[in-house]
Amino acid sequence: MSTDPAALFGGRFLDQDIPTRKFPDQGMPATDAMRLVALDMALEGDPGRNLATFVTTWMEPEAQRIIAANLHRNFIDHAEYPRTAEIEQRCIRMIADLFNAPGETVGARTQGSSEAIMLGALSLKWKWRERRAAAGASTDRPNLVFGGDVHVVWEKFCRYFDVEPRIVPLQEGRYTIGPDDVAPHLDDHTIGVAAVVGTTFTGHRDDVVGINDLLVRLKRERGLDVPLHVDGASGGFVWPFLYPDTPWDFRLEQVRSINVSGHKFGLVYPGVGWLIFREADDLASDLVFEENYLGKTDSTFTLNFSTGSSMVLAQYYNLVRFGREGYTYIMRGMEDNARALADRLEAIDRFELIGREDEHLPLVAFRLRADEPFDEFDLAWQLSAERGWMVPAYTLPPNAQKITIMRALVKENFSREHVDTLARDIADACATLERKGGAHEEERRQMVQGPGH
Ligand SMILES: *Cc1c(COP(=O)(O)O)cnc(C)c1O
Numbered sequence: 001m002s003t004d005p006a007a008l009f010g011g012r013f014l015d016q017d018i019p020t021r022k023f024p025d026q027g028m029p030a031t032d033a034m035r036l037v038a039l040d041m042a043l044e045g046d047p048g049r050n051l052a053t054f055v056t057t058w059m060e061p062e063a064q065r066i067i068a069a070n071l072h073r074n075f076i077d078h079a080e081y082p083r084t085a086e087i088e089q090r091c092i093r094m095i096a097d098l099f100n101a102p103g104e105t106v107g108a109r110t111q112g113s114s115e116a117i118m119l120g121a122l123s124l125k126w127k128w129r130e131r132r133a134a135a136g137a138s139t140d141r142p143n144l145v146f147g148g149d150v151h152v153v154w155e156k157f158c159r160y161f162d163v164e165p166r167i168v169p170l171q172e173g174r175y176t177i178g179p180d181d182v183a184p185h186l187d188d189h190t191i192g193v194a195a196v197v198g199t200t201f202t203g204h205r206d207d208v209v210g211i212n213d214l215l216v217r218l219k220r221e222r223g224l225d226v227p228l229h230v231d232g233a234s235g236g237f238v239w240p241f242l243y244p245d246t247p248w249d250f251r252l253e254q255v256r257s258i259n260v261s262g263h264k265f266g267l268v269y270p271g272v273g274w275l276i277f278r279e280a281d282d283l284a285s286d287l288v289f290e291e292n293y294l295g296k297t298d299s300t301f302t303l304n305f306s307t308g309s310s311m312v313l314a315q316y317y318n319l320v321r322f323g324r325e326g327y328t329y330i331m332r333g334m335e336d337n338a339r340a341l342a343d344r345l346e347a348i349d350r351f352e353l354i355g356r357e358d359e360h361l362p363l364v365a366f367r368l369r370a371d372e373p374f375d376e377f378d379l380a381w382q383l384s385a386e387r388g389w390m391v392p393a394y395t396l397p398p399n400a401q402k403i404t405i406m407r408a409l410v411k412e413n414f415s416r417e418h419v420d421t422l423a424r425d426i427a428d429a430c431a432t433l434e435r436k437g438g439a440h441e442e443e444r445r446q447m448v449q450g451p452g453h
Contacts, residue, residue, distance in 0.1 A: 011035040045390060051408040051422075052392040054200070054234050054264040054361075058413035063317050066310070067269065073309035075109070078298045084309045087316045091262075094319050096276050098240050099232075099249040099258055106283050107276040108301050109312055113233035114153045115303050116259035116275035117194075119287070120229050121157045123257065123277075124192035126284030131225065137188065145185045146194040147177035148397035149201055150231060154194055163191065170400040175199065175355070178207035179214035186218065192227045192256075197248050198235025201396055202354050202405070203361035205235060205248060212252040219254070227256035227282070234361050236260030236274075237267070241324070241331040243359050256282045262315045265361075267322075267330070267412065272311035330412055334362035337419050338410040342366075344423030350430055354405055367405045374433035376404045381439045382429040389422060 006012045012028070013036050028036075047057035059067075078085040092107035110116040125142055132139045143164040146154050158165040166185040168177045182193055193215065195206040211228060218224045230248060232239070237260060239248055249255060255278065262272035277283045288301045322330065342364045345351045350372065354365035368376060376393035383389045396403045408422065433439075 011039070013039060046388060048413060049388050050390045051410075051414070052390045054261070054409060055270050056263050056267050057411065059267065059269055059314065060321075063268075063314050063321075066317055067314050068310075070310045070313055071308060075307050075309040075312060076300070076302075076305050081309065084312060088312050091312065091315050091319060092274065092276065095236075095260065095274055096250075098324075099236070099276055101250045101276065101278060104280060105277055106280045107274060110259075110273040110275055110302065111271060111304055111307065112263060112273040113151070113231065113259045113261040114156075114273070116261075116273045117151075117153050117229075117231060117233075118157050118160075118303055119301060120257045120259055120275050121154075121163070121192070121194075122161060122287060123282065123284045124227060124229060125161065125163060126286055127227070127282070128191040130284065132188075141189050142191045143185075143187070143189050144191055144194065145182055147181065147196070147206060148400075149176055149199045149206070150194060150196055151200050151233065154231075164189075166190075169398050170396060172400050172403060175202045175396060175400060176204050176206045177211075179210040182211055183214055186224070186226060188224065190226050192229055194229050194231055196235075197230055197232045197239055198361045200234075201394075202365045202407070203234070203363045204355050204358055205239070205360075208248040208252060208255070212254045215254040226254070228252070228254040230255055230258045232258050233261045233273075234264045237265035237327065238331055238361055239359070241328040242335055242362075246359060250278050262311065265331070266315060267318050267327075268311050268314045270311075271308065272315050331362065334410050334412060334414070337414060337416060338362045338364055340416060341408065341410060341419045341423060344419065345426065348423070348427050348430065362410045363407055364410065365405050365407045367403065372430075372434070374430075374438040376406050378433055378438040379426070379429055380406060382433055383425060386429055386432070387425045389425060391422075391426075 006014070007029070012032050018036055050057060073081055073084060075084060088109045091109070096105040096107060108116070108119060110119065121144065124144070128142060129139045141164060143166050144158060145166045145168070147168045148170045155165055157163065168181040168185065176196070176199065193211060195208045195211050197205040197208060199205070208230060215226050215228055218226060235248070236258060239246060249258060257275065257277050260266065260274050262268045262274060263270045266272070283301070288299050290297055290299050342353050342356055345364060345366055346353060350368055351366045352369045354367065380391055380393040383391055391406055391408050393404055393406045395401050396405065
């Protein structure tokens with residue numbers, strides 16, 4: 001029997017071009033297809049060195065087994081998979097408890113914070129319309145107030161769903177917002193205020209207590225009920241453990257809804273977020289669809305429909321596996337390593353650390369202190385080229401756009417040895433750049449810019 005040696009001894013793509021454009025006429029053996037994808041991934045960035053992302057890049061093997069074992073389950077089929085639906089509800093109740101909800105509440109599993117924010121903000125718009133209609137007032141020209149420190153999804157919501165964004169600009173040296181920034185923008189057409197706990201830019205939080213106090217006063221004195229939504233995409237799973245005595249959640253009266261990304265500090269792989277309302281009444285009932293599908297009635301409040309169950313199950317696994325004790329231990333470990341990295345960077349004597357003393361996410365935000373023959377973009381490029389570290393450099397939003405910073409996330413799989421190595425690599429990269437000057441314009445153009453997410 002004659003056998004093709006490539007099939008016997010090697011991958012056929014060792015010396016053949018791979019299919020990239022035309023819908024293939026013929027298929028290939030499963031091992032070839034598997035090898036083809038794996039070879040592509042060998043050229044991909046290494047998630048273990050991706051310090052740009054807030055998203056989880058490591059989970060326990062036991063969690064990975066649950067994920068792999070349930071990939072064939074469609075989360076939306078509540079009638080067919082009632083246990084998965086029950087587990088979703090358990091997660092919602094536990095996270096609502098973590099956020100100090102006063103009693104029974106409602107919420108939703110989402111694909112991430114972006115979907116949770118779209119849904120939460122839609123509910124703000126619908127509830128505002130209800131209040132206005134009940135008062136016989138006009139329901140045109142709704143607006144939403146937030147700072148320039150928010151994630152792009154807030155502007156996206158405003159454009160997609162026709163709401164005027166009222167964006168409070170940042171200032172040099174001040175990268176979060178407070179009540180005095182918000183107050184001038186509020187009026188009868190304000191559907192809500194969004195505050196961030198754990199910004200993408202520097203990891204700090206808006207003055208949620210101050211903004212809440214302002215809104216409570218507004219309600220008492222002028223009868224204007226403006227709800228506060230907290231974007232806790234990252235901070236929602238950090239503040240309860242690192243800063244349990246800081247109120248930012250449902251302990252504050254005007255906080256009506258909170259989103260959090262399960263796949264950030266909830267420590268689950270990408271594909272899960274949560275929207276939690278303070279009370280059932282904070283969810284506009286018109287947004288919930290009662291559907292008769294496959295013979296059973298089911299209520300849904302989502303933008304997407306079909307999606308996998310695995311990440312919901314993995315979230316539940318993490319909640320019961322870690323509990324408050326475990327999450328606190330893990331968050332403190334990250335924070336310790338972030339502090340160690342900050343110390344090492346300070347010792348290099350070229351960097352200014354941004355807001356080290358304030359409450360922040362486990363990350364280090366820093367910038368070059370003085371004029372150097374290179375800038376932060378050069379350094380980001382050099383680090384990536386030399387050592388494969390992904391540490392982004394980006395400019396801050398208006399009116400702080402003159403400030404360029406770099407930011408390294410310190411996650412669960414970033415050990416003390418990684419801290420030491422990264423700090424040494426940063427010092428080396430600076431020395432190299434000092435010798436040769438900044439990277440060429442062409443190299444800089446290839447840099448991925450923006451803060452990551
Ligand atoms: C990451 C992030 C988002 C978007 O969340 P996804 O889960 O990626 O959809 C929104 N807001 C903030 C503050 C974030 O950090």
